[in-house]
Amino acid sequence: MSAVLEIEGLRKTYRSRKRGVRHALDGFDMRVEAGQVHGFLGPNGSGKTTTLRTLLGLIRPNGGRMAILGQELPHALPAVAGQVGAIVESPQFFPHFSARDTLGLLAQAGELPRQRVDEVLELVGLRDRAGERVKTYSLGMKQRLAVASALLKNPKLLILDEPANGLDPGGIREMRGLMRDLSENGMTVVLSSHILGEIQLICDSVTIISLGRRVAFGPVEQVLAAHSQGSVRVRLEAVSDLSQAADALTRAGVRVATEPDHLMLSGVDKPATVSRLLAEQGLYVSELTPVAVDLESVFLELTATAPVPGQHRQVDQSAKVDQTGTAGGWGA
Amino acid sequence: MSLFVTELRRLGKRRVTRLMLVLLVLGLATVATAFSFSSEKLSPAAVAEAEAKANNDYQTAMTEWKRTIAECEAAAGRGENTEDRYGPNCGKDYQPQPDMFEAKWYLPYQFDFRAEFPLFIAVFAASVALFGFIVGASFVGAEWNTGGMMNLLLWRPKRLTVLGTKLAALLTTVFGLTVVLGALWTAAFWLIASQRGSTAKMTGGVWQSIGLDGLRALGMTLLVAAVGFALASLGRHTAMALGAAVGIFAVSEIGIRIAVAVLGVQFGDRYVLSTYAQSWFLKQAELFDYDTCQFSQGACEPATYMVTWQQSAVVFGVALVGALVAAFWTMRRRDIS
The missing domain is CATH 3.30.70.100 (Alpha-Beta Plaits)
Structure with a gap:
């Protein structure tokens, strides 16, 4: 299979007079094959969002290599941007515009046909509320709108950061089905989420990041087997x-x-x-x-973020393992 | 091109834009309407009435002057000291003169388009510039604040192109608005002058001068809008531009004035921004230094310093270029997180 997304040795360092040097990404590697639903997991502050932002050109990396659809980034980003749909972190939209206006402006900026707006509104279940201002939407509805905006381009690679955040149980199930359908139709989906049960259910493969480095990767069943x-x-x-x-x-x-x-x-x-x-x-x-191991326990073990009675774990307290010790099937 | 049209649409759809446009139009309409009531076209009867009033006041003053002299002379005849009360020579040197009672001073106010419209161009420009500043700052500031800019960059990952296109959309809007509203503003005051004032002596040269005033006004509105946009882009928040504007005003108009006064700097107002704004609109601003006056040698002729509109162009140009370069540089360099 060909790789839709490749990251090798990605580094991002923040320097602050108060807090000194912090390596948000410390030689991070990732590889996503075409047509897969790939889970991207990590504790808070592990570097997930930094990775996605760097990949999408929002953050300038200090080193490493990135490629999407075989094209090197960030140089080729303008060329591949039309084939990448993404939402990063919580959905943010101009509150006084309606969903239709929001998507319409994006479609116009991307030179997409107007009817595509109606198609994605239908797809995410916002058709009947599309004329209302975004500020009246619930978090779940904003999330649906965010997914709609990412789908608008009918991308080859869909990157979704916490897409189930704020969704009701029915919405989560719909989202799961949507991801599956998109994948079956040839779209590659990268899914960042903390709902590990969902990831285990819908993802073909995962990458787990901790303190800016990959700690596990590969097909879900192989990662589970490697840690059972x-x-x-x-x-x-x-x-x-x-x-x-x-x-x-x-x-x-x-x-x-x-x-x-x-x-x-x-x-x-x-x-x-x-x-x-x-x-x-x-x-x-x-x-x-x-005892069958699940993704949550593997995640907690690999990132050393399992709660310990009587202790209050701080955000940056998680594990970073040497890359030679990673488990999994393919990649790198 | 699609991005430019999109940004024009986005700007037009924004609530702040619409609200500020309504306020701008209402404000300008109110000024024009209120002003039209203060002007009154001079009829021959009004002129005759003014001349009669002037003459009457002159005669009254003459009568009073003569009565005062007579009263003074009578007092002098009684051996009283009259100088303290009536002045030297019983005030005979202060005879009222006819030119002290000019009829034009007794006329109601009549708007003179030729002489006074340039001032209203400045009022118009200041209003549109304020609109441009707020809308420009909000256009990019709110986009940063609400995540709209990030969404757009996911679609068009060319930062400088996106920021430049947004700026172009803003300036196009402000340009169009200034031209359209400026034409309406000119028409309104021409109408006021025609119906309730004077449009006399409007030669081709005068229209050319008004046209140049209009061009400078247009330049000012575009400059202020661009600076507001650049400041908000630098701070990635609308409040950054508004705060900077308040800060610049406080430093320039209060801080520098106090500093130059304390330090005794000659022509200290040449360091104050409003002097250059004044010079820009009125073609020049003359500063005086009354400390150089030698009152003991008669009438004072203070030293002067002239600030020209060309100097203003340099000052504002440097400010504009500085703000835009900083905004585009940070747009290119800073992470979006």
Whole structure:
């Protein structure tokens, strides 16, 4: 597959007299293949929006390489801008214009036919409210308008930053369907979101960023598999036997975490070996469940942003791993 | 071209533009209407009445003068000191003269188009310039503030082209508005002069002079609009331009005046911006230094310093170029976050 979006070693450094030097992007890499829905994940302040803004020419990078549709940026940005639809961060529109005016002005600036405005208004469900001023819209309606503005060009690459923000459950489902439809019709979608369940549901691949560097990338299932760690939950008939079972399993080389009413094992290739090992000790298993890892837990693990009781994590407290340690299938 | 037309449309659709246009038209219409009531066309009867009043006042003054002399002489005859009360020689030297009671002073006000319209061109230019400043600043400031500029740059990722096109759309609008409203303004005052004033001595040369005044007025409106636009673009907020305008006014009109007065700078007003505005509209502004007067040697003839409209053009030109270069440079260099 050909890459629609390529980023290599992207750097952006902010210098401030008060706060010193901060590397918003520290050699960031990303690759998105054509026709995919690609999730772009990262904690707050990790560099997601900086990446998107840099890609779209709003921020000047300090180094690195970027390309969209095979054309080098930012030099070729004016040439490819017509094929890239984007919304960055929260939707912002002139509050006293109607949705139709807003899109009409953009369409005129982009030399697009007027009927395209009606098409995208229909697509995002704003047809009947298109004549109302944007300031009367809810956040979800503004979000729909933002998506409409990004779709107006019928782009080959659609970049959406938090598109589900403010949407009601029905709207989120509609958005999910829309992303799928667009992807099936050949559009490549880059989706930045914190709703990781959604990302897992609709994305073919993901890139996870932390402190300005890529910490994981690849097809969703590969990223999940790479971090599943063979976890198994074990319950015994008698809770009082948990410590004896933990000892036996530890001696057998299994990593064990003791919880109040069960054990969490990791590094287990075959769960059946656990039940056999415990049976040999006269301990009888009442539950033996392989624990499926989800994107949220992988994300929290990779970015080290899982909440810790009694601690208040600060925005920049997340993990940055060496790039040689990244997981995933393709890229770079 | 499509971007230019889009920006023209965007500017026209903006609420601030429409509101300010309504206020501008209402304000100008109010000034013209109110002024038309203050002018009165001089009829032969009004002239005769004024001449009669002038003559009457002259006769009254003469009678009073004679009565005062007689009263003084009587007092002198009684051996009283009359000088303190009546002045030397019983005030005979202060005989009222006919030219002290000119009939024209007794006439009602009549608008003279030839002599007075240039002042109204300045009033018009100041009004349109204020409109241009606010609309220009808001046009780019609100776009930055609401994210409109960022949206536009996602469509047209050529920063200088986008900013330049916006500026061109603004200046085209202000130009068109100045020409159209200026024509209406001229027509209104011509009508006032025709119906309730005087249009005498309007030669081709006078019209040419008025035309040049109009061109300078047009230049001022475009300049102020462009500076407002540039300041708001620099600060990425409408308030930046308005704040800068207030700051420049305070520094120039108050701060510099106080500073030059304290330092005793000769012709200190040549450092004040309003002197150059005055010079721009009136072709020149003459400054006087009364400290050079030698009153002991008779009538004072203070030293003078002339500020010409060409000097004003240089000052305003430098300000305009400086503001625009800064705005475009920051547009090119600064991140949009």
